[in-house]
Amino acid sequence: MTDRKQINFTIIPEDGGTEPRTYANFCAVNHTPFDFTLTFCEVMPLSEKEIREAEADHVVRAPIRARLVLPVQFVPTLIAALQENMRVFSESHQQPAPPGKGPVH
Numbered sequence: 001m002t003d004r005k006q007i008n009f010t011i012i013p014e015d016g017g018t019e020p021r022t023y024a025n026f027c028a029v030n031h032t033p034f035d036f037t038l039t040f041c042e043v044m045p046l047s048e049k050e051i052r053e054a055e056a057d058h059v060v061r062a063p064i065r066a067r068l069v070l071p072v073q074f075v076p077t078l079i080a081a082l083q084e085n086m087r088v089f090s091e092s093h094q095q096p097a098p099p100g101k102g103p104v105h
Contacts, residue, residue, distance in 0.1 A: 024065045036075050040066045 024040035031037065041062035054060045070078065079101065 020064045026062060031072075033072075035072060036070045038068045038070065039064055040068075 022040070024042055026043045028039040028041070029036060030039070042065050043060065045064045048091065050060070104105040
């Protein structure tokens with residue numbers, strides 16, 4: 001019988017400086033019983049024509065910039081990391097954290 005030894009370690013992203021950054025200002029969230037999918041889009045200001053079309057069919061199309069599929073077990077850790085980073089950001093910029101109200105997608 002082999003005893004398994006637990007090893008604690010920290011994962012540090014290797015930043016070679018060559019990976020492009022992708023801007024997104026919208027995220028749609030979907031899930032299955034097995035994973036969560038985060039679809040990041042860039043929503044640009046709408047033209048007059050796009051506004052009229054959106055008024056008619058209540059849909060605005062935005063280009064997808066990235067789609068991430070995360071295992072369900074990873075989501076609570078991601079939420080905790082985002083909350084902690086938002087707390088630190090708010091404290092360092094002397095701004096209250098946003099109340100969390102707004103569109104939910």
